[in-house]
Amino acid sequence: MARHLITSAIPYINGVKHLGNLVGSQLPADLYARYLRGRGHEVMFICATDEHGTPAELAAAKAGQPVADYCAEMHAVQAELGRGFRLSFDHFGRSSSARNHVLTQHFAGRLAEAGLIAEVQEMQVYSVDDGRFLPDRYIEGTCPNCGYDKARGDQCENCTKQLDPADLIDPRSAISGSRNLERRATTHLYLRQSVMRERLDAWIGAKTDWPVLTTSIAKKWLHDGDGLQDRGITRDLDWGVPVRKGAEPWPGMEGKVFYVWFDAPIEYIAATAEWADAHGLPEAAWRRWWREDEGAGDVRYTQFMGKDNVPFHTLSFPVTIMGSGEPWKLVDFIKSFNYLTYDGGQFSTSQGRGVFMDHALALLPADYWRWWLLSHAPESSDSEFTWENFQASVNKDLADVLGNLVSRVTKFCRSKFGETVPEGGETGPREAALAADLGQRIAAYDAAMAAIEVRKAAADAGRDPGSATNTSRPPPPGRPSRPTPRRPRRRRASRSTSSASMRCCRARSSPTRPRR
C-alpha cells in the first residue's frame, strides 16, 4: 500500500487530439493509475488542458470567439472525450484556473528571490497590423538558401536550414500576410537554468532506471554546445498568467504574461488544488500530495509524456521546483513515448491527418482503441497505425480469443448446470497446472506493470487463457483416459477453474479495457 501521484502531459487546447497524443500520455497514465488502484494503492491521477500561448489565441480568433470562451468550450470537449475513452482522472483541470495563476506567480516570486530570474531586453519582430509580437515561426518569407517562398522564421521546411527571421527575404506575418513588420525592443524574464546545470546533471545522472528516451534527451540539452541555456519565461500576449512577483506587481513587466511552458507544468500542482476545491476539501488535502513537509514524503510521483515534452519536464520544471527553495515534490519517474505514425507519415492536427479522438469514438467503442493503442504503444521507437493492423488485432485478440472464451464458458455452463454457477469440485493435476500457469502469468504481468512496460503488460494481460481452454477440453485423442475428465464432478472443477481463469483474465485486462 503506497501513495502514487500520476500526471499526464496536459493536452493543448486548440482542437481535438489525435490517437498519437492519446497513446503518448493520457492513455498509458490511465493504465498505470487503474492498475495501481486495482492493487489497493492510493492514487491521485491528474490531467488538464494547456490553454495559453499564441496558437490558442489564433484558434480563438479563427473561431470568431473571445479566447476565454473558446478555451472553456474546448476544455469541455476534451473532458467529454476523456470520459468517452474512460480516462480515470481524479481531476481534469485547466491551466487558466485561478489556482494556477496564484501558484505560477508564487513560483516566479520565489525564483526571483533566489536570484534565478534575469531581466533581458531584446529585439523582436512586431506585426503592426496584427497588433502582436510574432514568434519566429509565425513569420513567413523566402528562404535565402533554397528560394522556397513559404519558409518559416525559425527554419525552412523545404531545405531544413535553420534561419533567423532577419534572414528571410520579403518577410511577412504568417497570420495575416501583412508586410508591415518592425523590430521592437521588449523586456523578458529568463529562467537562469544554466546556474542549475550541475545539480540537474547529477540528478538526471542518478536516474539509471529511467527510459533511455527520457535521459538521452535531457543529457543532450545539458551538454550540447555551451550546455544548458537560460530560457525566456514571459511573452507579450494578452491571454495567460499575468507576470507578478508572488502577490506583488513586477515593475517593467506590465501587460506581459508567463510563457505557457512555465505555467503548464505548475498546473499539475494547481489541478490537484482544483480537485480539492471541487470536493470542498481543505488545503491540506492537496498539499499532502505535493509538499514533502506536509505529508508527501511517501508519495511516488510518475509523469507520462510524449518525447517532445521531455526537455520541459527534465529541466525547466525541475529548475522551477528545486529553485523555489521550498519542499515541493519532485518527479520520481518520467515515462516518455515516441510517436505513433499514420500510414507512413505523422499524425497532424493542423492538417487533419490521422484518426482523432472524436472520430474514433464515433466509429467503435473505446475499449477497441484502448486495446490496440496500449498493445502497440510506441515505447522503443515510433510505431505505425494502420487500419488493417487495427482490424486484425481487435478481431483476433478481443473477439476471437477473449470473446469466444467467455461465450463458450458461459454457454457450456448453462447447458450443463442451468442458471447457477456450480461450486468447485475436486481439483486434479490439470487444475493445479492451470493455477501454476496463471500464477506465472500474473507475476510476469505485475513485473511489466511495475516497470511501466506498456506493450509487455498488454501482451501479458491479453494472452489467453489458452490454458483455461485446455483445461476444459477433453483429453487429447492419442491418450484415451476417458472416464475421469468426463465425470460431472471433474467438470465442475474445470468449470470453476475456467471461470477463475476468466476472472483472472478480466482482472489483468481491466486497466487496459475497463469495460470488461
Next chain:
RNA sequence: GGGCCUGUAGCUCAACGGUCAGAGCAGGGCGCUCAUAACGCCUUGGUUGGGGGUUCGAAUCCCUCCGGGCCUACCA
C-alpha cells in the same frame, strides 16, 4: 551540420555478451465441437540492413557505409 533512437520471419515485436535467434498474427497440415466462418495441436519461413573488427563466443560491443525516425531551445 550536431545529437539521440531505430533496422531481427510476409506483418507487429521479443531476445539487454552465453544452450539449435523466439512469440503473436498471416500461410500450410491435422484435430476438436462445450465456443463466435470459433478453438486446439503440429508446421513452413530468418546470411539479425551491408561490410570490417574485438571476443572462446556477437542480433547484442567497436568502426564504417546504407535506410527510417525524432530533437536541435520563440509551436506547444
